[in-house]
Amino acid sequence: MTMFRSIATSFACASVLVAALALSACRTTPEAPPAAAKRPEPPAEEPRPAALEQGTVYFDFDSAVLRSDATGTLKKNADAMRGEPDAVVTLEGHCDERGSEEYNLALGERRAEAVRTYLVDLGISGSRLRVVSFGEAKPAVMGHDEAAWKWNRRVEAH
Numbered sequence: 001m002t003m004f005r006s007i008a009t010s011f012a013c014a015s016v017l018v019a020a021l022a023l024s025a026c027r028t029t030p031e032a033p034p035a036a037a038k039r040p041e042p043p044a045e046e047p048r049p050a051a052l053e054q055g056t057v058y059f060d061f062d063s064a065v066l067r068s069d070a071t072g073t074l075k076k077n078a079d080a081m082r083g084e085p086d087a088v089v090t091l092e093g094h095c096d097e098r099g100s101e102e103y104n105l106a107l108g109e110r111r112a113e114a115v116r117t118y119l120v121d122l123g124i125s126g127s128r129l130r131v132v133s134f135g136e137a138k139p140a141v142m143g144h145d146e147a148a149w150k151w152n153r154r155v156e157a158h
Contacts, residue, residue, distance in 0.1 A: 054156070060153070082123075092134055093131070112133060
């Protein structure tokens with residue numbers, strides 16, 4: 001009886017070993033997906049007229065108040081928009097990485113709204129200005145110090 005158990009145990013161990021070897025021979029890296037039908041390329045965006053090149057406005061930490069160096073940039077932006085009366089501009093608010101995602105989205109929106117208000121005060125129709133906040137999601141400069149953060153607290157106009 002003990003000999004039968006010994007043979008059965010050996011057979012079971014050999015079966016497990018064969019199964020383990022069979023599984024280890026399986027491919028561990030996924031195969032490349034089959035070639036999909038080539039998608040048509042989207043049409044290229046029309047080049048933006050040079051007159052609509054818009055400057056970027058920067059902000060102090062935890063602030064949506066326009067700095068004194070922003071007014072000159074915004075006056076140039078308004079002049080460029082006057083030259084293209086049908087153009088609609090999106091004001092993108094951005095933040096550095098400090099603060100929660102919710103807080104930074106709200107701060108980015110307040111920054112973009114501050115720029116929008118200033119441009120409206122300069123005579124640009126509010127219907128030509130769109131506001132969006134990206135919070136900390138699209139940093140201009142990667143880094144975890146003030147040297148990077150100061151470039152990420154901004155509003156870009158596109």
